[in-house]
Amino acid sequence: xxxxxxxxxxxxxxxxxxxxxxxxxxxxxxxxxxxxxxxxxxxxxxxxxxxxxxxxxxxxxxxxxxxxxxxxxxxxxxxxxxxxxxxxxxxxxxxxxxxxxxxxxxxxxxxxxxxxxxxxxxxxxxxxxxxxxxxxxxxxxxxxxxxxxxxxxxxxxxxxxxxxxxxxxxxxxxxxxxxxxxxxxxxxxxxxxxxxxxxxxxxxxxxxxxxxxxxxxxxxxxxxxxxxxxxxxxxxxxxxxxxxxxxxxxxxxxxxxxxxxxxxxxxxxxxxxxxxxxxxxxxxxxxxxxxxxxxxxxxxxxxxxxxxxxxxxxxxxxxxxxxxxxxxxxxxxxxxxxxxxxxxxxxxxxxxxxxxxxxxxxxxxxxxxxxxxxxxxxxxxxxxxxxxxxxxxxxxxxxxxxxxxxxxxxxxxxxxxxxxxxxxxxxxxxxxxxxxxxxxxxxxxxxxxxxxxxxxxxxxxxxxxxxxxxxxxxxxxxxxxxxxxxxxxxxxxxxxxxxxxxxxxxxxxxxxxxxxxxxxxxxxxxxxxxxxxxxxxxxxxxxxxxxxxxxxxxxxxxxxxxxxxxxxxxxxxxxxxxxxxxxxxxxxxxxxxxxxxxxxxxxxxxxxxxxxxxxxxxxxxxxxxxxxxxxx
Numbered sequence: 108x109x110x111x112x113x114x115x116x117x118x119x120x121x122x123x124x125x126x127x128x129x130x131x132x133x134x135x136x137x138x139x140x141x142x143x144x145x146x147x148x149x150x151x152x153x154x155x156x157x158x159x160x161x162x163x164x165x166x167x168x169x170x171x172x173x174x175x176x177x178x179x180x181x182x183x184x185x186x187x188x189x190x191x192x193x194x195x196x197x198x199x200x201x202x203x204x205x206x207x208x209x210x211x212x213x214x215x216x217x218x219x220x221x222x223x224x225x226x227x228x229x230x231x232x233x234x235x236x237x238x239x240x241x242x243x244x245x246x247x248x249x250x251x252x253x254x255x256x257x258x259x260x261x262x263x264x265x266x267x268x269x270x271x272x273x274x275x276x277x278x279x280x281x282x283x284x285x286x287x288x289x290x291x292x293x294x295x296x297x298x299x300x301x302x303x304x305x306x307x308x309x310x311x312x313x314x315x316x317x318x319x320x321x322x323x324x325x326x327x328x329x330x331x332x333x334x335x336x337x338x339x340x341x342x343x344x345x346x347x348x349x350x351x352x353x354x355x356x357x358x359x360x361x362x363x364x365x366x367x368x369x370x371x372x373x374x375x376x377x378x379x380x381x382x383x384x385x386x387x388x389x390x391x392x393x394x395x396x397x398x399x400x401x402x403x404x405x406x407x408x409x410x411x412x413x414x415x416x417x418x419x420x421x422x423x424x425x426x427x428x429x430x431x432x433x434x435x436x437x438x439x440x441x442x443x444x445x446x447x448x449x450x451x452x453x454x455x456x457x458x459x460x461x462x463x464x465x466x467x468x469x470x471x472x473x474x475x476x477x478x479x480x481x482x483x484x485x486x487x488x489x490x491x492x493x494x495x496x497x498x499x500x501x502x503x504x505x506x507x508x509x510x511x512x513x514x515x516x517x518x519x520x521x522x523x524x525x526x527x528x529x530x531x532x533x534x535x536x537x538x539x540x541x542x543x544x545x546x547x548x549x550x551x552x553x554x555x556x557x558x559x560x561x562x563x564x565x566x567x568x569x570x571x572x573x574x575x576x577x578x579x580x581x582x583x584x585x586x587x588x589x590x591x592x593x594x595x596x597x598x599x600x601x602x603x604x605x606x607x608x609x610x611x612x613x614x615x616x617x618x619x620x621x622x623x624x625x626x627x628x629x630x631x632x633x634x635x636x637x638x639x640x641x642x643x644x645x646x647x648x649x650x651x652x653x654x655x656x657x658x659x660x661x662x663x664x665x666x667x668x669x670x671x672x673x674x675x676x677x678x679x680x681x682x683x684x685x686x687x688x689x690x691x692x693x694x695x696x697x698x699x700x701x702x703x704x705x706x707x708x709x710x711x712x713x714x715x716x717x718x719x720x721x722x723x724x725x726x727x728x729x730x731x732x733x734x735x736x737x738x739x
Contacts, residue, residue, distance in 0.1 A: 248272055248276050249272075249276075249383075249390075251272070252269070252272045252390060256268060256390060259398060261398065262398055262399075263297075265391060265398060266284045266286075266391070268391075269298065269390075269391040270282040270283060270300035271300050272387055273300070273368050273384060274300045274301060274368065276383050276384075276387065277352070277368050277383060279370045280348075280370055281300065281367075281368065281369040282301060282367060283298060283300070284297050284299075284356075284365070284391070285297065285311050285319045285364055285365045285367065287364065293310055294310065294313055294319055294320060295309070295311070296309045297364075312341070315340045315341065316341050317341060318331070318340055318353050319353065319367070320340070321340035322365045323355060326362055327355065328352065328354040328381045329352070330350075330351075330352045330376050330380075330381060331350055331351045331352070332350050333349060333350060347371050348369045349370060349372060350370045350374060351370070352367070352368050352380060352381065352384060353365050353368075354384045356389065356391055356392040356395075357388070358395070359396070363392045363396070366388040366391065368380075406545040410552065413437060413549065414553075414556070417437055417556055418556065427561060427563070430557070430564075431449050431463045431560060431561070432465070434449070434553050434556055435463060435535065436465060437549075438550055439537060441550055442538075442540055442541055442546065443542065444466075444538050446465070446466035446538040447465060447466065447535065448461045448462075448464035448535075449461075449462050449463050449464070449525075450487070450533050450534050451532060451533035452531070458479045458480065458481060459479075460476055462533070490522040490531070491524060491531045492531075494524045494526055495524065497521065498519075498520070498540055499519070499520045521539065521540055521550070522536050523537075523550045523551065523553075523554040525557055526554070527559070527561070532558060533558075533561070535553070535557060574586065574587075575587025577636075577650070579629055579633055579636075579651070580633050580636035581633075581637075582640065582650050582651050583648065583651070585650065585653055588650025588651075588652065589650075589710065591648050595648065595660055596660075596707075596709075596710040596713065604662070604663060605664060605702065606661070606662055607664045607666065608658065608659070608660055608700070608703075609673050609698055610652070610714065610718050610721040611656070611697060612655045612656040612657065612696065612697065613632075613694050613696055615694075616628065616631075616654075619631055623692060627685075627687050627692065631685055634683065635680055636649075636657070638676070639676045639680070642672065642679055643659060643676075644661070646662055646663070647659060647660065647661045647662070647672075648660040648661075648662075658717075665702070666700065669700045669702070670700060670732055673698040674732055677696055677698060677731070677732060681695050681696070681730060695729060696730065697721060698720075698724055698732040698733065699717050699718060699719065699733050699734075699735065700720055700732065701713055701714075701717035701719075701734075719735055720733045720735040721733070
């Protein structure tokens with residue numbers, strides 16, 4: 108239409124121009140107007156043609172767009188569905204062919220959605236099953252670990268269980284446990300899984316010098332995805348180890364060690380692994396503490412049984428010496444030696460006496476006692492003066508003590524003080540060292556038993572002495588002099604040995620009491636007893652028989668010797684002056700002597716003859732010595 112209208116328009120306008128040019132009456136102006144009219148006409152024709160063409164093209168475009176819009180919508184929907192967006196709606200199309208295509212696409216979308224939903228459901232179920240299986244496996248491993256740890260009593264068994272479970276639980280190549288040593292100044296590799304066993308007991312650097320030290324320093328889990336990255340601590344591992352995880356072993360808020368796992372794969376460990384490994388670590392720490400407490404309880408039970416056994420034996424023991432030998436025998440077992448002794452401090456001069464011993468030659472005992480060590484000599488000084496257990500031996504770094512004890516030193520020695528009421532009365536001295544802290548505790552307990560036995564024996568002796576000692580004079584009382592006198596009397600009769608009895612009393616003692624009072628009389632009695640005791644031998648017996656009367660028994664002494672002893676006592680008393688204020692008081696003593704005879708059956712017979720001799724001295728003027736004779 109555009110081409111035809113344009114061609115016709117051009118043809119008509121050209122015809123008008125030609126007619127005008129050939130018309131004879133047409134002027135130039137007419138020709139010009141005709142040409143102008145033709146030009147205008149041509150312009151209008153062109154404009155009209157262009158408008159027609161534009162409208163035509165616009166109509167065509169509108170029609171084309173309306174025809175292709177469903178196709179574009181279907182194409183867009185198909186692309187989104189193919190990209191996985193199964194929720195994209197398929198547009199409705201009225202065209203038959205396009206409508207069939209849209210229906211097919213919609214059906215495909217529904218089938219694809221159903222298939223994908225089923226696949227997703229299956230995948231979810233499989234994931235849940237795998238997760239449940241892994242969870243069940245983890246629970247089984249943790250349960251098995253808990254049950255095994257409950258039965259384990261030794262630390263090395265507990266640590267082996269921990270590293271094995273950690274390796275299985277986290278599916279790792281290596282696992283290990285690091286614990287501080289007893290002093291707490293070093294870290295030691297105590298258990299491994301996957302690593303060569305030659306690494307056991309290897310010392311691990313502390314602090315930032317190792318992952319172990321850094322973990323213990325931080326007190327929290329440390330996960331490393333790649334050991335080639337920059338880390339806040341030093342790393343010294345096998346070349347094939349790429350990632351690692353370490354967690355502190357915590358019990359009751361206290362860090363007792365660290366549990367490690369390592370892998371050849373990068374980024375092997377996640378938060379779930381940290382949780383699982385922390386569970387294993389803390390269970391292990393709790394089991395270690397439980398094993399330690401169990402071991403201590405068993406040791407304490409053994410200690411209590413030993414103490415009970417010794418205590419029972421002590422109750423059956425007849426005297427202190429038997430008691431101390433029982434204690435010493437038990438103490439020797441604690442230091443794995445067969446030589447030792449119990450040394451007591453003599454209360455009068457503070458010298459040391461080896462009271463009882465086992466495994467020490469008698470000659471050495473005699474040499475020790477003859478040297479009369481003081482309580483401040485050598486190794487005994489620290490035990491006795493400070494009340495401390497002292498150990499001397501190789502590796503104990505106590506050279507000062509060893510040098511002080513150089514005269515009697517042995518390669519290894521321990522002294523345990525014997526204490527009663529915060530006073531050290533001696534030591535248990537053993538030629539060996541305690542094997543552990545339990546042995547040390549037992550030595551202290553045994554020393555307490557020994558000290559108690561010694562104190563009991565001394566108290567018994569004191570009570571016995573009090574029962575036979577006169578409070579005023581300090582001599583034997585009537586009971587004491589008769590008790591010990593019977594022993595000497597029986598010995599003299601059995602072995603036909605001489606025994607002299609001296610009875611004496613103060614002349615006119617009633618006069619002293621009446622004139623100066625009983626207090627002065629008591630002073631006179633006490634001083635007289637002291638004077639007479641000093642004039643007798645150490646083996647002689649002297650006692651206050653009653654009131655102002657005294658009895659002396661002189662073993663292995665004949666009549667002449669007894670007369671000399673009685674005369675010495677008489678002169679000592681007679682030459683002494685007693686003062687009451689500024690008033691001098693003088694007293695004298697009369698003595699009667701008798702010797703044991705073959706016809707004496709009891710001590711009283713001997714004493715009766717000495718008493719008769721005393722009365723003879725009284726009748727002879729007092730202040731004299733009179734010996735018994737048949738004609739008295």
